[in-house]
C-alpha cells in the first residue's frame with residue numbers, strides 16, 4: 001500500500017457521502033498503514049487536517065494538525081494527531097463563524113458556523129482510549145473532519161449559498177479586508 005494507490009476524493013464523488021465505519025481497535029495494523037497515507041496526502045496538499053473518506057477509505061479515522069501555513073497563516077502549531085473512532089462530546093454553546101476550505105473541495109471557501117469547543121473521546125495510534133478538550137482552530141478542524149466521517153462537507157454547513165466564494169475572491173477580498 002503506497003500513497004499513489006490513493007487520491008484525494010473530490011466533491012461529487014459518492015465516496016465523500018458514505019458514512020464511515022468504526023475501526024477495529026483490537027488490530028490497528030491496517031489502520032496505521034492508512035494513517036501514513038493520510039499523513040502523506042495532507043502534507044502534500046498543505047492541509048491542516050484530513051479524514052479517511054477523503055482518500056476513499058470509509059473508516060472513522062482522521063488527522064488534525066493545526067499549524068500556520070499558506071492557507072491558514074494564523075493557525076496555532078500542534079503535532080499531527082491521529083484520532084481513531086472519535087466521538088465528539090460537550091459541544092460548547094458558543095458558536096463562531098469562520099471561512100473553511102477543504103482538500104476535497106478545491107477552489108472554494110465557505111463561511112461555516114460551528115461550536116467554539118468540545119471534548120473528544122478517541123483511540124490514539126497505540127490503541128489507547130483518550131479524552132481531549134479542543135477549542136478554537138483545532139476544534140474547528142476536528143468538527144470539519146468529523147463531518148467527513150458522516151458523509152458531509154462544509155458545503156452542507158453554510159447557512160446560505162452567498163456564504164460560498166471562490167478561493168480567488170477569498171484571498172483577494174475577504175482575508176485582505178479588515179476584520180469587523
Ligand SMILES: [Zn+2]
Nearest residue numbers: 101102103104
Ligand atoms: Zn475537508
